[in-house]
Amino acid sequence: MTETTPPAAHSPSPHGSAWTDQRVEIWVGIMLRTGVMLAAAIVLLGGVLYLAHSHGPRPDYTHFHAEPASYTTLSGVLHGLAAFDPRAIIMLGLLVLIATPVARVGMCIVGFLFERDHLYTAVSTIVLLILLYSLFFHK
């Protein structure tokens, strides 16, 4: 346990895991809010650019045609960004948003490691592995 104080804890007990738990949760909360606000700002930027450049009728969503590869893969989105495609900017915001809860699980692993809580380090690692599998391999 280090000497740093938690930013805004209500009467934390100075000893034991409750204190560290609360500190981890507070940092997790800050991280989640930052991730969401960053994602929303990127989506908003992409949205404004998209609307500024689109003059035609609204897109038709009544029938499902999977979005093209430029919006379904990371490399597609990155190519779109290089070309300054507003929809790719929106997609980047969505990817940041999806990464936020994944990062929160990663932070919990670190927190439990600091607490020497081996059981919950393992539990969080399992959750992270399931998430990484779902993001990269799930078919």
Added chain:
Amino acid sequence: MTALVFSLILLVSALAAGLLGALSGLGGGVVIVPLLTIVFRVDIHYAIGASLVSVIATSSGAAAAYVREGFSNIRVGMFLEIATTLGALVGAWLTTRVPTHAIGTVFGLVLLYSAYTSLKQHHDLLTQKPDALALRLRLKGRLPTGPDSHEDYVAQRIPAGFSLMTMAGVLSGLLGIGSGAVKVIAMDQAMRLPFKVSTTTSNFMIGVTAAASAGLYLRSGYFAPALAMPVMLGVLAGSLIGSRLLVRIHVRTLKIVFALIIVALGVEMIFNSLSGRL
């Protein structure tokens, strides 16, 4: 209709959905899919994609506030996320294979059920009986009940809670919703956790559960950027405003109104699915 007008109408509708969702405690996600499919004639797959991103945004945006109150239990949440993420993998896989009318019908039933649970009175069924498995898994905690008082609780019936959570995950992946209603049932009814702990921990879990479906949704092309943009921004703004208003207004009437809207949408959803119009 131009793209600009369409986006603005979507933004305002999503804002209203997020506001009502936060005020009623049901979350905005549950009305986004019926709103998009029934009112805006959007294909259910795009609707599910747009809904999922708003669910992640709301859950993560609100979590910071809940964490500060000290009600959510990260061990309970993390342990049960094994169940919800595995369930979500199955649900997302199903949604790419199951016919649209089946998804619509299940969605309608979930809406009716959510409306019912939102109006039910809640009684905490706390027991202090030590449950051997719960103690070994450290699924216990302390609920602050006042400035200097607290109440200790221990989870009960872990297998039942875990199974229900898997179900919640399947529904989340299948329908692009947070399935908070089922998560709360699993915790406060099956596992006998205090209601406040159940609702806040559920909210905390929703983002992680939803993220487990996002990869397959992305690869399957469910995220239409220009559609998801106004929906996600609207729901997020609405739910942030809603959670601020929450302390100041009378919720009961609003809850009934929102439940009635959800029942109407649920019936419409089932009707459209069965008559092949979805």
